[in-house]
Amino acid sequence: MSDELISYYKEFLKENWLIDEGTCLTWFNACDVEAAASVFGADLRSAERMSYSDAYGEAFEEIERSSQGNVVLFGVAGSWNIAMEPYGWRGMGDQVIGGLARSGDAVSVLIAAGSHHRVAYDHNGHGSYVVRWLDERNGPVPPALDEHLNGLSIFGDVDSDEWKASALALAQRFTGVRLDQEWLERQHIRYLIR
Template sequence: MFSGVGDGAGDYAWLAELPLGAAFALAFVRGVDEAEVLRRFGADPDTARPMTLDAIDRAQQDALPESLLLAAVTKVGDWVLVVEPNGFQSTLDEVLSVVSTGGEVLSVYRNLDAVGQISHAVDGGLRTAFDQLVPYLRWGSLPDALLPVMLAVGLDPDGGTAPDPDAAALALAERVTGVRLTQETLSGTLPTVVLSARDPE
C-alpha cells in the first residue's frame, strides 16, 4: 500500500515559506476527479476562479473579522490535492467519509495552537488518525496502520515531538501516496472555491 519513496522530513522545509496562514490543511484525494472532489467538499466547481496562495491570503485578511474559507485544487499524479489555507474541513469525519467514498484521502493539518492531525480514510471509513505533534494519540478503525511509515519519517510515538512535525507529516504523505509535493506545485494560480463551513463536533 505504501510507496516507500521519499528521503525524509528535510525535503519539506520550504513549507514554512508559503502563505498558508495560522492554520492549513492539505488533502490528497484519489479515486475522483477535481470537480467531484470540490462537490464533495460542498463547493460548486463552476464557481472556481484562479488564485495564487498570496491572493488567497489577502482575500482572507480582507474578510476579517469574518471567516472566509477558501480551497484551491490541483492534480498531482493520480491524486487531487486540495489546499485549505487557514482551513480545517478535511480533518472532519463527515468530510473525510464523503470525500473518500470510492477512493482514498490522506490529509495533513496543523495550526499554531499546538494542534495537528494526519487522517487516512479509505472508501468512506477513517482508518487512522493521529496528532503529528503528539504521535502517541491515534484513533480510527486501524490506529496502528501507519506506524511503520510514522517511524520512517521521525514520528515516533515513544520519541516525543519530531524536530519539524509539518515536514514529517508531508514526508509521511509522500510515502503513502507516492506524491512528492514541491513548492512549484503550489506556485502560480490554482482553481479556488469558497467552502461552506462545517464546525468540528
C-alpha cells in the same frame, strides 16, 4: 531517506510560511475536483484560477470576517488531487475526508497555529484514523499508513517543526507526490465555501 525527506519539508515550510501559518492539505484519488468541491460545501459557481498565495490572501480576508478561511484550492499532482485550505480545516472532518475517500483513499495534514496539528487517513469512506501532534501510538495503525511511518516522527513527544515535516513526508510516501515551490505557484482552481 527519512532524514532527507524531513529536512526537505522543514525547508519547504520555512520557504512557504503561508502554509505554516495554518493550512489543511488533503490528497485524494477517488473523485474529480468538482465532486470534491461539493463535498467541501463549496459554491461551484465561484471557481476561479489562482495560486496558493492568492487564495491565502482571500482566506485571510475571510477569516477576519467569519473566523474561517472559507476558501479551498484544488490542484492535480500525478494521479492525486490536492485540496489546500488556507486557514481551514474541513479536510480533517469525517464527512469531508470520508466523502473524498468514498471509493479510494484520502490523507489530510492539518498544520495549525498552536498545537492542533494532525494527520487523518480514510480508505473507502470507512471512517478516518487520526493522529494528533504529541499523541502516543495507541492501537493499530491502518496498514496502508503503517508501512510508510518508518523513520518519521509522528508519535510521542516531538518538536512541532519535526512533526509537521514528518506529516508532510508521510503524505508524500503514501501518495508519491512531493510538494514543491513550482507546484504551489501554479494556477489551481479556487472555490469559495459558503
